[in-house]
Amino acid sequence: MSIQSINPRTATAFGRTFEVTSDQETVHMITAAVAAQKIWGAMSAHKRAETLHLVADLIDSQATELVEIADQETGLGKVRLTGEVARTTFQLRLLADAASKEGFFAPELDSAVEGAPPQGHPNFLRTKRPIGVVTVFGASNFPFAFSVLGGDTASALAAGCAVVIKAHSAHPQTSQLSYEIAMDALKKSGAPAGLIALGHGRQFGTVALTDPRVSAGAFTGSRSGGRALFDIAQSRPNPIPFYGELGSVNPVVVLQSALTDVAALATGYLDSLLLGNGQFCTNPSLLFVPESDEFLTHVKENLATREASPFLSELTQSLHDKNRDHVRSSTKPLQYAGKSAPGEGFFSTPEVFVLMAAKVKPEELAEECFGPTGIIVTYKNLQELNSIVAKLEGALVGAVFASKDDSQLPGILNLLAGNCGRVVLNAWPTGVAVTAGQHHGGPYPAATSVLHTSVGVHAISRFLRPVTFQGLPDALYKAVTSEPVKGN
Amino acid sequence: MSIQSINPRTATAFGRTFEVTSDQETVHMITAAVAAQKIWGAMSAHKRAETLHLVADLIDSQATELVEIADQETGLGKVRLTGEVARTTFQLRLLADAASKEGFFAPELDSAVEGAPPQGHPNFLRTKRPIGVVTVFGASNFPFAFSVLGGDTASALAAGCAVVIKAHSAHPQTSQLSYEIAMDALKKSGAPAGLIALGHGRQFGTVALTDPRVSAGAFTGSRSGGRALFDIAQSRPNPIPFYGELGSVNPVVVLQSALTDVAALATGYLDSLLLGNGQFCTNPSLLFVPESDEFLTHVKENLATREASPFLSELTQSLHDKNRDHVRSSTKPLQYAGKSAPGEGFFSTPEVFVLMAAKVKPEELAEECFGPTGIIVTYKNLQELNSIVAKLEGALVGAVFASKDDSQLPGILNLLAGNCGRVVLNAWPTGVAVTAGQHHGGPYPAATSVLHTSVGVHAISRFLRPVTFQGLPDALYKAVTSEPVKGN
Numbered sequence: 016m017s018i019q020s021i022n023p024r025t026a027t028a029f030g031r032t033f034e035v036t037s038d039q040e041t042v043h044m045i046t047a048a049v050a051a052q053k054i055w056g057a058m059s060a061h062k063r064a065e066t067l068h069l070v071a072d073l074i075d076s077q078a079t080e081l082v083e084i085a086d087q088e089t090g091l092g093k094v095r096l097t098g099e100v101a102r103t104t105f106q107l108r109l110l111a112d113a114a115s116k117e118g119f120f121a122p123e124l125d126s127a128v129e130g131a132p133p134q135g136h137p138n139f140l141r142t143k144r145p146i147g148v149v150t151v152f153g154a155s156n157f158p159f160a161f162s163v164l165g166g167d168t169a170s171a172l173a174a175g176c177a178v179v180i181k182a183h184s185a186h187p188q189t190s191q192l193s194y195e196i197a198m199d200a201l202k203k204s205g206a207p208a209g210l211i212a213l214g215h216g217r218q219f220g221t222v223a224l225t226d227p228r229v230s231a232g233a234f235t236g237s238r239s240g241g242r243a244l245f246d247i248a249q250s251r252p253n254p255i256p257f258y259g260e261l262g263s264v265n266p267v268v269v270l271q272s273a274l275t276d277v278a279a280l281a282t283g284y285l286d287s288l289l290l291g292n293g294q295f296c297t298n299p300s301l302l303f304v305p306e307s308d309e310f311l312t313h314v315k316e317n318l319a320t321r322e323a324s325p326f327l328s329e330l331t332q333s334l335h336d337k338n339r340d341h342v343r344s345s346t347k348p349l350q351y352a353g354k355s356a357p358g359e360g361f362f363s364t365p366e367v368f369v370l371m372a373a374k375v376k377p378e379e380l381a382e383e384c385f386g387p388t389g390i391i392v393t394y395k396n397l398q399e400l401n402s403i404v405a406k407l408e409g410a411l412v413g414a415v416f417a418s419k420d421d422s423q424l425p426g427i428l429n430l431l432a433g434n435c436g437r438v439v440l441n442a443w444p445t446g447v448a449v450t451a452g453q454h455h456g457g458p459y460p461a462a463t464s465v466l467h468t469s470v471g472v473h474a475i476s477r478f479l480r481p482v483t484f485q486g487l488p489d490a491l492y493k494a495v496t497s498e499p500v501k502g503n
Numbered sequence: 504m505s506i507q508s509i510n511p512r513t514a515t516a517f518g519r520t521f522e523v524t525s526d527q528e529t530v531h532m533i534t535a536a537v538a539a540q541k542i543w544g545a546m547s548a549h550k551r552a553e554t555l556h557l558v559a560d561l562i563d564s565q566a567t568e569l570v571e572i573a574d575q576e577t578g579l580g581k582v583r584l585t586g587e588v589a590r591t592t593f594q595l596r597l598l599a600d601a602a603s604k605e606g607f608f609a610p611e612l613d614s615a616v617e618g619a620p621p622q623g624h625p626n627f628l629r630t631k632r633p634i635g636v637v638t639v640f641g642a643s644n645f646p647f648a649f650s651v652l653g654g655d656t657a658s659a660l661a662a663g664c665a666v667v668i669k670a671h672s673a674h675p676q677t678s679q680l681s682y683e684i685a686m687d688a689l690k691k692s693g694a695p696a697g698l699i700a701l702g703h704g705r706q707f708g709t710v711a712l713t714d715p716r717v718s719a720g721a722f723t724g725s726r727s728g729g730r731a732l733f734d735i736a737q738s739r740p741n742p743i744p745f746y747g748e749l750g751s752v753n754p755v756v757v758l759q760s761a762l763t764d765v766a767a768l769a770t771g772y773l774d775s776l777l778l779g780n781g782q783f784c785t786n787p788s789l790l791f792v793p794e795s796d797e798f799l800t801h802v803k804e805n806l807a808t809r810e811a812s813p814f815l816s817e818l819t820q821s822l823h824d825k826n827r828d829h830v831r832s833s834t835k836p837l838q839y840a841g842k843s844a845p846g847e848g849f850f851s852t853p854e855v856f857v858l859m860a861a862k863v864k865p866e867e868l869a870e871e872c873f874g875p876t877g878i879i880v881t882y883k884n885l886q887e888l889n890s891i892v893a894k895l896e897g898a899l900v901g902a903v904f905a906s907k908d909d910s911q912l913p914g915i916l917n918l919l920a921g922n923c924g925r926v927v928l929n930a931w932p933t934g935v936a937v938t939a940g941q942h943h944g945g946p947y948p949a950a951t952s953v954l955h956t957s958v959g960v961h962a963i964s965r966f967l968r969p970v971t972f973q974g975l976p977d978a979l980y981k982a983v984t985s986e987p988v989k990g991n
Contacts, residue, residue: 098620105621125940132586132936133593139940141961144920146953230946230953249737253897253947256954409741425982432632432970432983439973448620452613452627454971458718459741465634465718465968466744473629473969480953481961482920483942485927494913495920 018184018215023090023325023361030087033187035216044179045226047209048148052177054207056145059497060115060175067111067172070200071104074164077196081189085158088186090325090360091291096159103159106449107169113451113472114173119143119479122496137486142496143479145175146256147230150223152244153183153190154235155327156294162186163193163213166449166470167233167258172210174478179212179229181220185328224248224257231478232257235296235469237334238383238460245463258477259463260456262296263410264383265444266435268400268427269304272418273441280416281313284389285321287443289353289365292324293387294331297412297444301380303372303400306393311369314351314391318367321353326361326386335386336363342390346370346379353387367391372399377406397423404430409458409465414439434458436468506672506703511578511813511849518575521675523704532667533714535697536636540665542695544633547985548603548663555599555660558688559592562652565684569677573646576674578813578848579779584647591647594937595657601939601960602661607631607967610984625974630984631967633663634744635718638711640732641671641678642723643815644782650674651681651701654937654958655721655746660698662966667700667717669708673816712736712745719966720745723784723957725822726871726948733951746965747951748944750784751898752871753932754923756888756915757792760906761929768904769801772877773809775931777841777853780812781875782819785900785932789868791860791888794881799857802839802879806855809841814849814874823874824851830878834858834867841875855879860887865894885911892918897946897953902927922946924956 017032036044055063074081082096089096113119123141128134149171153162160166163180171178182190194213201210214223224232224247232248232255234241241259248257269280287299304310326332343350346368353365365387372394380390380403394400404413413431415438417424424440431438436457437447447455453471456462462469467477484495492500505520524532543551562569570584577584601607611629616622637659641650648654651668659666670678682701689698702711712720712735720736720743722729729747736745757768775787792798814820831838834856841853853875860882868878868891882888892901901919903926905912912928919926924945925935935943941959944950950957955965972983980988 102621123940125938128938132934133590136936136938137930139936139938141940141942245742246738249742250734254733254737254951255947256952419976419979425979428972428975428979428983432972436969437971437973438983440975440979442625442974446620448624448627450613450616450624450627452611452629452971454629454969456969458968459743463742464744466965468969477954480946481924481942481944481956483925483940484916484920485925486930487916487928488907491907491913491916491928495916495926 016216018187020088020186020188021328022087023327026360030188033215036214036219038222041214041219041222042226044212044214045148045223045228048177048179048212049228051207051209052145052148055177055210056175060120063173063175064111064115066201066204066206067107069204070164070197071107073196073200074100075104081192084192085186085189088189089158089327095291099157099159102449103164106160106166107164109449110169110173110472110475114475117472119475120498122498122500124500124502126502140484140487140492140500142482142484144482146478146480147176148228149176149178149231149233149478150229151178151180152220152234152236153181155183155185155331156291158186158189161235163190164197166474170474171233171478174475176478177210179214179223181223182213182215187215220244221247225251227253229255231255234258235260238262241463256477257463258467258469260296260469261460261463262383262385263457263461264300264380264407265297265410265412266301266303266404266407266431267299267414267444268404269302270415270417270421270423270427271305272421273416274305274307274310277307277310278313281310281317283443284314285317287445288389289321289387290445292326294327294385295445297447299414299444300383300390302389302391303404304391304393306395314367318351318353318365321365323354323356323362323364323387326363329361331385332361332363335384335388338382338384339366339388342368342382342384346375363387369393372403375403377403381408401430405433407434409461410435411455411457411461412437412439412444414442414444416441436461504704506675508576508674508676509816510575511815514848518676521679521703524702524707526710529702529707529710530714532700532702533636533711533716536665536667536700537716539695539697540633540636543665543698544663548608551661551663552599552603554689554692554694555595557692558652558685559595561684561688562588563592569680572680573674573677576677577646577815583779587645587647590937591652594648594654595652597937598657598661598960598963602963605960607963608986610986610988612988612990614990628972628975628980628988630970630972632970634966634968635664636716637664637666637719637721637966638717639666639668640708640722640724641669643671643673643819644779646674646677647681649723651678652685654962658962659721659966662963664966665698667702667711669711670701670703675703708732709735713739715741717743719743722747726750729951744965745951746955746957748784748957749948749951750871750873751945751949752788752868752895753785753898753900754789754791754892754895754919755787755902755932756892757790758903758905758909758911758915759793760909761904762793762795762798765795765798766801769798769805771931772802773805775933776877777809777875778933780814782815782873783933785935787902787932788871788878790877790879791892792879792881794883802855806839806841806853809853811842811844811850811852811875814851817849819873820849820851823872823876826870827854827872827876830856830870830872834863851875857881860891863891865891869896889918893921895922897949898923899943899945899949900925900927900932902930902932904929924949
């Protein structure tokens with residue numbers, strides 16, 4: 016079996032073919048990764064950061080070529096993809112620097128306390144070690160930022176882990192080129208061979224997640240795909256952490272106090288909803304607005320001017336269309352549409368469904384329409400709003416639009432915090448800054464691990480495990496950590 | 504069905520019977536816990552600490568009564584149990600204070616940065632919230648410190664969670680009395696009703712872990728029991744974190760440089776091995792020593808003087824005996840024995856098996872003999888030692904005895920760090936201090952979550968989930984956190 020790129024604008028295959036990785040190759044990759052990880056993990060975080068900067072520099076220097084091929088494979092457009100390359104290299108540098116500077120490896124010294132237990136105890140030095148080899152699954156919708164050299168790979172490498180990466184089948188050439196550039200940089204900097212490896216095919220992913228020598232998995236993608244991999248990781252003889260970001264249905268609440276410039280609100284909504292053809296896991300899937308004919312009219316008229324954009328793949332389109340049609344038939348909504356999709360390629364017409372809060376059941380809203388379909392729920396009062404929002408499943412992000420002194424605002428912020436990982440005030444949820452304060456996660460199905468983020472500096476902590484040393488004399492600290500021991 | 508205490512010294516049932524908790528009662532408990540958690544979680548950590556101190560004070564004031572009944576149910580002896588009550592109340596106070604003082608809830612302010620992405624971003628306030636309702640499973644071997652009011656309950660309550668606790672069937676009366684004292688204290692301090700609940704029976708545990716409103720599970724116990732519960736938690740429609748500490752086979756390495764006072768070494772080994780009848784998850788299960796007839800003779804002669812102690816329950820004994828006999832028949836060891844077990848009650852004769860490294864396979868050593876059975880592996884050289892230790896499964900703790908300037912020591916410390924959560928120098932592994940630097944966990948099967956500890960201050964972080972607020976004005980910080988925002 017082999018894999019070939021398909022241009023989603025024309026539905027035509029192009030370019031070289033990639034053989035799926037054999038089980039034997041996978042085992043060899045992991046053997047090499049285990050050996051490489053021992054060397055890479057024993058380096059100082061500062062030394063690793065130098066290498067990762069070199070990877071970022073080389074990626075930047077070949078951005079034009081990367082964007083060219085990614086645009087053909089994903090149809091996301093060169094402007095967006097150029098920005099995404101910059102985001103990806105920024106992320107590599109930020110995480111590498113954070114690992115070396117922000118105390119992720121800083122040992123915690125708990126000095127001996129004289130006397131009998133429970134108060135008295137010997138000295139402890141609590142250190143952090145890389146978890147080992149990590150299997151990373153590239154995502155389709157961000158061919159750079161959440162793919163071969165995306166946030167999962169960057170945080171795992173920054174943490175001192177080796178990575179075995181499954182290329183997403185929707186952009187194999189972009190994946191291969193990213194990998195080759197990274198390999199170039201790693202070789203130049205003298206990093207151990209086998210530190211990163213790239214494989215193709217579904218079977219490869221399963222084998223690379225099941226190997227007993229692999230210590231964690233990381234994934235961004237669909238709920239069904241992510242859950243299947245999560246189940247594999249958890250049912251191993253030795254279960255391992257599996258950091259899946261499975262996407263979500265994100266609630267956005269408009270309070271009455273925000274219904275001032277409704278035209279701008281409608282434009283902002285559709286811009287966010289249709290960004291990247293709606294293929295953002297932070298898409299404003301569910302918009303709650305007070306009953307307002309004026310706002311709905313603006314949405315309807317504005318949407319009518321919007322063109323269809325290509326899906327990432329035929330599969331993405333068919334999943335979207337199936338879920339959209341299911342929501343349509345089960346909720347019987349008022350329907351608005353954008354311009355008709357062209358006949359060739361993977362396109363669907365942008366649509367917005369309008370429902371009344373009083374008539375909708377929260378479970379009918381659980382289906383993620385990953386693509387250019389939005390749902391607006393109009394509510395009469397806060398009780399209607401609360402009763403639905405409180406029952407929604409976990410989400411990556413919720414947002415609220417309101418006047419800053421709206422007395423309802425604190426209640427809504429806390430309501431959204433109940434099932435969202437990030438709560439945004441007066442901005443649309445798409446756009447996830449790579450920074451220390453970020454949290455891109457949330458209760459299931461937003462993430463399979465509610466404690467962790469897949470974006471931002473804290474993503475590093477997913478790949479570090481504590482090891483405490485008891486009773487070491489000062490002279491031996493340097494044998495177990497390359498970091499300075501404070502208070503020593 | 505009902506549950507009754509059994510005195511392990513005599514194998515006779517005694518005292519009141521406990522009905523197993525019905526599914527309907529369980530659902531009501533969780534409904535009450537959800538409501539209570541909202542109130543408890545919204546209090547400041549400082550206010551919660553006051554309440555938890557009151558619980559600790561009341562437990563201390565009834566220590567004599569608690570120890571009396573626990574001794575009858577567990578056979579662990581009053582000296583040990585008195586110490587364990589002190590440890591438990593120390594732990595309640597330490598975790599409560601740590602949650603309020605050591606920054607677990609401290610919001611992280613990431614101020615806005617001007618400019619376009621990826622560098623520019625709005626402001627973020629990264630907060631921590633209690634995860635929700637936690638189902639806690641009491642352990643048999645620590646009827647206080649790892650049971651109803653043990654470390655899991657203490658850390659969950661300190662984190663602002665409500666707890667639903669499954670009493671261990673081997674000490675139902677101790678569980679009930681602990682619960683009643685805690686309820687007294689909670690009522691006196693005005694804590695919300697339903698904050699803690701106690702149930703009995705295996706079915707109760709399953710229902711309480713499966714309920715969709717429960718957000719985490721915590722367990723200390725056997726590998727088979729813990730894995731079954733882990734599987735339940737992970738196969739829910741919405742999987743939740745399950746913090747299982749499943750025990751382990753802990754390696755202790757004696758280097759040649761430590762073979763000075765071999766009599767003292769043999770005594771220390773047997774004291775640690777037979778502590779609490781060997782029913783410690785930090786038991787020195789596997790002792791690696793250089794070939795030394797002198798040391799073995801000391802172990803043999805010293806062991807011959809040791810009395811048998813009661814098991815916690817018939818089940819614990821039968822599991823131990825089965826695993827011990829399996830190791831005996833598969834490895835055909837040299838065998839040393841203590842004094843013969845008495846005919847009545849749940850006793851087994853203490854035993855030590857001696858094997859040669861050259862003839863043993865690591866997988867033969869994977870069976871945990873939870874009880875008074877130890878294995879000594881004698882090695883000829885470090886290569887023999889390394890080849891076995893490197894292949895052992897994850898363990899809670901490893902230890903090494905060596906002269907501090909032994910040039911082999913750094914290598915052994917790092918070897919043990921490869922699969923242990925805690926590495927001890929020149930002390931026996933039993934005894935787990937409750938303190939900030941502790942790590943009681945490790946790669947599977949030591950723990951189901953390799954990133955977390957079930958003992959010490961960091962145990963709190965298992966029950967906190969991040970929520971980031973984006974774009975809030977300063978004035979709204981107090982709406983989403985009761986903690987001061989630094990840099991504000």
